[in-house]
Amino acid sequence: MSQLPIQFDRPIWLLLLLLLIPCYLLARKSAGGMSRGKATLVFALRAIVLLLLAATLAHPVWARKGKGVTVTILLDRSLSIPLQLKQQAQKFLQEAVQSKGTDDRVAVITLAKEATIAAMPDPNTDVTLAQESGDLTATNLAAGIRLALAITPDDTANRFVLVSDGNETDESVMAAAQVAKANNIPIDVLVQQYEHRNEVVFDRVVAPARARIGQSANVKLVLRSQGSVPGRVSLKMNGLPIDLNGADAGDALEVTLQPGTTVLPVTVSLDDAGPQQFQAIFEPDDPRDDMVDQNNSGVAVTYVSGEGRVLVVGDGETESEKLVAAMQAAKIQVDLLGPDQIEGLVQLSGYDAVIFVDIPRYAMTDQQVRDLHAYVHDLGGGFLMVGGPESFGAGGWIDSDVAKLLPVDLDPPQTRQMPRGALALIMHSCEMAQGNFWGEKVAIAAIEALSRLDYVGITVFGWGGGGVNGSTWAFKMQPVGDKSAAIAAAKTMQVGDMPSFDDSMELAYQGLTDPTIRAGQRHAIIISDGDPSAPSNTVLQKYIKLGITVTAIMVGGHGTQGDMNKMNAIATQTGGRFYNITNPNKLPAIFIKEAHMVSRSLIQEGAYNAAVASHLPGPAQGYSTVPGIQGYILTGLRSGLAQTPIVIPTTEGNDPLYAYWNYGLGRSMAFTADLYGKWGQLWVKWSEFVAFWEQSIRWLMRPASPQNMSISTRVEGDRALVEIEALNADSSFENFLQTDAVVITPNADAKPLSLQQVGPGRYSGEFKTDEAGAYLVNVTYRAGAANAPSSQGSLQAAVAVPYSREFRSVRDNRALMIELAESTKGRQLDPSNPQAADLFNKDTLPVPSSPRPVWDLLAIIAACLFVVDVAARRLAMDLQVVRNFIARMRGRRGDASGETVAAWRKARSSASHRRDAKTIVRDADEPAPDPKARFKASEEEVAKGVDFEKTESFDGDSGLGQQHPAPAKPKPAEEDEDYTSRLLAAKRRAQNRKDSGEGHDGGQKS
Secondary structure, eight states: OOOOSEEESOGGGGGGGGGHHHHHHHHHHTOTTOOHHHHHHHHHHHHHHHHHHHHHHTOEEEEEEOOSEEEEEEEEOOTTSOHHHHHHHHHHHHHHGGGOOTTOEEEEEEESSSEEEEEEEETTOOOOOOOOOSOOSOOOHHHHHHHHHHHOOSSSEEEEEEEEOSOOOSSOHHHHHHHHHHTTOOEEEEEOOOBOSSOEEEEEEEOOSEEETTOEEEEEEEEEESSOEEEEEEEEETTEEEOOSTTSSSSSEEEEEOSEEEEEEEEEEOOSOEEEEEEEEEEESSGGGOSOSTTSEEEEEEEEEOSOEEEEEESSHHHHHHHHHHHHHTTOEEEEEOGGGOOOHHHHHTOSEEEEESOOGGGSOHHHHHHHHHHHHTTOOEEEEEOSTTSGGGGTOTTSHHHHHSSEESSOOTTOOOOEEEEEEEEOOOSSTTHHHHHHHHHHHHHHTSOTTSEEEEEEEOSSSSTBTTEEEEEEEEEOTTSHHHHHHHHHOOOOOOSBHHHHHHHHHHHHTOTTOOEEEEEEEEEEOSOSBOOOHHHHHHHHHHTOEEEEEEESOOOOHHHHHHHHHHHHHHTOOEEEESOGGGHHHHHHHHHGGGGGGGEEEEEEOOEEOOOOSSTTTTOSOOOOEEEEEOOEEOOSSOEEEEEEEETTEEEEEEEEEEETTEEEEEEOSOSSSSSOHHHHTOTTHHHHHHHHHHHHSOOOOOTTEEEEEEEETTEEEEEEEEBOTTSOBOOSOEEEEEEEOTTSOEEEEOOEEEETTEEEEEEEOOSSEEEEEEEEEEEEOSSSEEEEEEEEEEEEEOSOGGGTOSBOOHHHHHHHHHHTTOOBOOTTOGGGGOTTOOTTSOOOEEEEEOHHHHHHHHHHHHHHHHHHHHOOOOHHHHHHHHHHHTTOOOSOOHHHHHHHHHHHHHHTTSOOOBOOOOOTTSOOOOTTOOOOOOHHHHHTTOOTTTOOEEETTTTEEEOOOOOSSOOOOOTTOOHHHHHHHHHHHHHHHHHTTOOTTOOBOO
16 A cells, blocks of 8 residues: 555644534535535535545645665775776766766765765766775765765655675674665665685784893784795884894895794893884795785784983083983983984883983974874873973974973063064965965964964955955954954965066065054065066065065975075075975974074073072972072973973063973973073072972972783784783782773874773773774773772883775675665675676665655745635625626726716715615515716706606616616515525625715704
8 A cells, every 4th residue: 555645743633633524514504694614615615624634733744755776885985995896886877877867866985094975966966986086995885874864855765886895994884784775775785795715914013011121021913814835924013124044144034934923022122211113024935926015924023121211302412411310320221312313102101211311392203203202101101391592482382283282382471571573474375285274274374383473464465355465464463362263364365376476475565564563573475486576676675674574485386496595585585595495394393493583583592590499399409599590491481280490580570490290191391491501501500400300300300110011912903902910019819909001002192091800909991903004002000099099000012003004905805795785775786797697777776765844935925715604604605796796897987987086976965965764674575786886876866856866777788877856765685585685785885985975963854
């Protein structure tokens, strides 16, 4: 039985229709003098109104049947599928969709680690191999199903077509398919079938998670092979090769892998403290024996405990040599590296503290900055920033992730009186990929490097938009403040292709020299492809005269020497710098470097005394006096738990010199002067210099791991398992530990890790490893009472995933694809016969109907009919009046003339002076006169005083009313006439007299 086109959400209200029965009975009883036809009409109207009201309250919806079929194609673009199979699938789909009709549509979704809409449902969609983008090293089929459900139209039948090898790495496609099944959407599958018969997979490298220094570790190399494959296996530790070949030449081990799993054990001596990274690689003798290169390596990390190490990061040995010598004298192991030598979190996690000595922000990449923040906050490391001209706010660290972990505020307080800097950003559209994106990113990077007291302005070219010949302010020169307005302007600016540097540089000059701008340092940055014509000498001389430096950054230019010379000349003549950038990723660092030139006002130089403001327990405990300094970087006191025991007293308040606090799981410290003799020469000569900094740095360092605690990790499938064994000092089990664990993913995201006690002294947890790279695990623990713990500390471990699970499979997963199709009543398509696919056949597809509420329309109709119902019951309709009205509307107005109108007016005037007459009640069957008829009278009749009120007759042929003399007395009403009929007749006669011009005060003569 077919479904009704209209349904009710609240059908209980339809019971109101039972009121039709009493309505019918009441209508029959109260019909009165109404004719049968009129009574029937009135009841019908009331019944319809009641029906509409009941239907409205029942919330009716109109089910509208859909037309056509929408086929949503889900294309797996991951790297595990050979390119040849992708091309064959494209050809198959292009032929299969040619059978679509006029009402059919096609949508395309591409799949890899993320699902992306390539084409929305449309009749004209063309299936093509779009340029592959995004992360193709993973497959999330479930995300594709969910996205397909989100764009599925509700006015057509729907079918999904999944083109994949079935090897998913994220989530479960079967769970998502249940949602499609619930919506009656079948999923057809086109299996990308392949098998790498000659393939070697480096399954894993097994190494201990932690070890003691000097210990020998057993490292196992585990490989899987499809067949007998000869080749070489090599192993490196911290980038240095380990000899696996003994006395033979070379370091690699010659092996012939047999089908199945091969385990190669290697014994390694761990002589250095810190994280030891192992990397193993297999190389086949014949490349044809190994089809996929990405799965030929394995990695592992072992933490080797020692006495504790500190990493000092500096651009040169001069700035850090005094501090390094002090730590060495205190028996603290120190490594000195440059900023470009910091490789990542695994390297940082091997140190108990990291010290930055006069390092600017532009010397670090964004990833390095994120890693440093995670190292302190999530891994419990210590961090010290030592001042210098390139450090703190003067080095561009304002509003960075490192600024968050420092115990001082890098932005000076609003009340501080100091010289300010002014920066003008001259933005020009660059002929490079994602030019607008990079323009926005570099502008924001420059803004974030400024202090809130500095000035900033952004100029763009907009072709006649005001300003100077089309060059306008995207953000007018003003104090940076909280930076939200400036950043918002950078995100919305429209950068045009300016014809000349002259106009934009003139506008920037006006902003930098505005009388309201009180800046000690003025600087401009130009980013351009070099196309605009060179600025005039007049404009350049204005900059040179006021000492306004200009940095010119050339990006995406045509490579002509003339363009480079043009921009280089601007920078050279104004005392700025010139950059010719070929890699846009370097742009943010350059803008930060140039923007920090206006923050030189944060440098305070001169002779300053230092005072100890607090004697609370901490790293500076025991020192009541400290030496003075010759300069420092201005910072502000940080609110919260930050401690500032040593300050620099000034007339405007106390400026921080030495501050510390706990941040996340770690600790951080700041010293705003230098420690190499320029500003801190009195400190370097101080007799307590070594003791003071040994105490400070040992407080900063992460506590050493206890010997009675051990942590191990292993990978099983796509999950990593973490296990901890805890013992007391007497070697008994340590139970009921309070743990706080976190996992740092390869992209520096911190995720909590739950550890549960699974046995005496044993704790276990697991997490998902869905990305390639190193996962760092940090566990802090405490035993005993919270206020008096019997033991506490931290443990670190690492889990290394050398490559994505995408490359672990050597063949397709056809079984999963078939199960997916069968569970949703889909089909397995034959890749060799696209015509048989019949994708747009809807015989087996449920055609959806889109419900549309119609109660509001019914309510409006009911309201209108209610008015008609009232009118039908209360008003009496004269059919002759209606006919005459229609005739008049058509133009048949009769033969009335001006004389008739004059006679009518005369008669009415004379009638007004007659005595009052009694109301004449006409006989019920006497025909009613036409109220709109015109009187005909001659002048003689009017002169004779013929009383037109006494008689009336109706000329049926002419349709006009005529009057003649008549008897004085009216015809009496019939005795059997009912009262209502007589009353209606009297009403009609009164209306006729009124339309004839008779006044109510002029009665008939008896």
